[in-house]
Amino acid sequence: MLDLNANPTTSYNAELKIWSGAREQSYYNDDLTIGQIIFRQLQSDPHRIFQISHGENTRLTRSQMLRNAAKVSMYLRAQGYLEETDIVGLLARNSTHLAALAYGCLFNGTPFHAINPSLEAHTIRHLFDITKPRLICCDAPDYEKLRTIASALGIPILIIHGRIAGVMNIQELLEASISDDYKPPQFERGIDRIMAILCSSGTTGTPKxxxxxxxxxxxxxxxxxxxxxxxxxxxxxxxxxxxxTLVTAGVYGTVRLISQKAFCAEQFLSMCEKESISWAVVAASHIAMLANSPATDVRQLRSLRHLLFAGGHTLVATLNKMQSYLRGEGILRNAYGMTELGTCVSCNYTTHTKPKSVGRLLGNIRMRVVNESTVSVGPNELGELYCHNGQHWSGYYGNSLATAEMQDKEGWFHTGDLGYFDQDNYLHIVERKKDMLKYLGMMYYPHEIEEVIAQMPQVAEVCVFGIWNETEGDAAAASVVPKPDAQINAAQVVNFVGQRIGVKYKQLNGGAQIVPQLAKSANGKVNRQAVKAAYLETAQRTELTD
Structure with a gap:
């Protein structure tokens, strides 16, 4: 297997115009599921600590995690969870028994459909309507949000963290007895079986x-x-x-450190110092938070050997500052991947010399750069990135049309990212081909907010775009054209959106402006980039005159 202590190698075939990572052979039989692999790993060194929950002050050994996961698996089997269509819905934060629930699903070959707790209720309902889980697992604070959804689907709820009177709790499963000869079930071509279902969005913004x-x-x-x-x-x-992180901890037997709280620079520094974190993967915005925190100190981060970040752009000055807090080069790494591929695609070990790159391709990954004429192009030429991992993909659950749009008949994934490879075979991401934006780690689409603003009777036209900063991501901002003689101001627009959108990441965190017209292209389509440029220019002039 590929040794990532060395910089990944990438080769280029000039005739085919294809970049390729190193060819690697797996050690594992194709009939094994990842659950079976983890089951075997957890049997070794049973008294060794496997998981530490920061904040809950709990510690579980490998033996305890193994037995808890096996009990979840036995419960599922007893309830008749035998097929890939027997799905467990999951909406939970990182608490003590979440891993046991997930591993139990993996042991049994039962896919879990994980949804972020911060999503709006109607979006959660839409996603669970797609997969139709037989059970929804959540934390006690989210029970009320899910109760109506579970009732409509006619399924029970299982509480993972906290308690709700009269509602099934994971502790009931963990108190059950287990036979010493328990083993996960066997499957033919387990490698192709669905392990989990995550959430993504397409060009329309409809969750998939x-x-x-x-x-x-x-x-x-x-x-x-x-x-x-x-x-x-x-x-x-x-x-x-x-x-x-869940899978690699199980396969390689690392210590899994978790926290229910959202990322905070001070908490991360404290955990590094107290628990000696050696490997962490965070968002690009988290690197900015760490680099710019007055609390950050070299001594607190001395245990880190691998600090990976992904999911956005980071300023070169920020990377240089973060690098100064680490004990050597090659620790700070920029990774690029996509949910549909189920893996990292590339990793940059040389952020100190190529800070704007996402690195070279990882093992068994191939990539093409395709221009607007759908012709593959060579080094230093911009185009949409097509990616091939040589693995089976079951597609978007219940959506064959979207699956065909994402992956073509030859197996190439059309990523929607624009980028290029340089002369050293390093990949550079320039921008998203799609309009998707991300704020505070959550994805959203401008048109979702535009549709809300358009409900205001005074509004004639509206254009929403993202104003990026490295700490939070793309804060939504709006340029609004009022109807003739209509009276409206920016604060009214911001408040209107705030009252109708219940989640912070979709609100107008970048503000609003009232403008006489929106910049448009020759065919009459709103030019989002030009509107944004005008917005920023006006904002800058306002700051100078204040």
Whole structure:
């Protein structure tokens, strides 16, 4: 397997115009599921600490995690969870027994559909309507949000953290007895079976259920990990990075460090110092928070050997500042991936020399750069990135049309990202081809907010765009054209959106402006980039005159 203590290698075929990562052979039989692999790993060194929950002050050994997961698996089996269509819904934060629930699903070959707790109720309902889980698992604070959804689906709720009177609790499962000869079930071509279902969005912004297979690529690109590593990721299991951390901890037997709280620079520094974190994967915005925190100190981060970040752009000055807090080069790494591929695609070990790149391709990954004429182009030429991982993908659950749009008949994923490879075979991401934006780690689409603003009777036209900063991401801002003789101001627009959108990341965190017209292209289509440029220019003039 690929040793990521060395910089990944990437080759280029000039005739085919295809870049390729190193060819790697898996150690594992294709009939094994990842659950079976983890089951075997957890049997070794049973008294060794496997998971530490920061804040809950709980510690579980490998033996305890194994037995808890096996009990969840036995419960599912007793309830008749035998097929890939027997799905467990999951909406939870990182608490003590979340991993046991997830591993139990993996042991049994039962896919779990993980959804972020911050999503709006109607979006959660839409996603669960797609997969139709037989059970929804959540934390006590989210019970009321899910009760109506579960009732409509005619399914029970299981509480993972906290308690609700009269509602099934995971403790009831963990108190059950277990036979000493328990083993996960066997499957033919377990590698192709659906392991988990995460959430993504397409060009229309409609959420989709992304299937993740038992492909070895989700963990084999991290084969440098071992039982002496202490892993941490703030992501919950609905994010690919959260799933990668869950799987790699189980496969390589690392210590899994979790926290229910959202990422905070001070908390991360404290955990690094107290628990000696050696491997962490965070968002690009978290790097900015760490680099700019007055509390950050070299001594607190001395245990880190691998600090990966993904999911956005980071300023070169910020990377240089973050690098100064680390004990050597090659620790700070920029990773690029996509949920549909179920893995990291590339990783940059040289952020100190190529700070604007996302690195070279990982093992068994191939990539093409395709221009607007759908012709593959060579080095230093911009185009949409097509990616091929050579693995089976079951597509978007219940959505064959969207699946065909994402992956063509030859198996190439059309990523929607614009980028290029330089002369050293390093990948550079320029921008999203799609309009998707991300704020505070959550994805949204401008048109969702535009549709809300358009409900105002005074509004004639509206254009929403993102104003990026490295700490928070793309803050939504709006330029609004009022109807003739209508009276409206920016504060009214901001308040209107705030009253009708219940989640912070979709509100007008970048503000609003009232303008006489929107910039448009020759065909009459609103030019979002030109509108944004005018907005920023006006904002700058206002700051200078204040």
């Amino acid at each position: 259920a992304v299937t993740i297979s038992n492909s070895r690529q989700i963990f084999e690109s991290h084969s440098y990990l071992n039982s002496n590593d202490i892993q941490y990721a703030p992501s919950t299991l609905d994010w690919l990075t959260g799933l990668i």
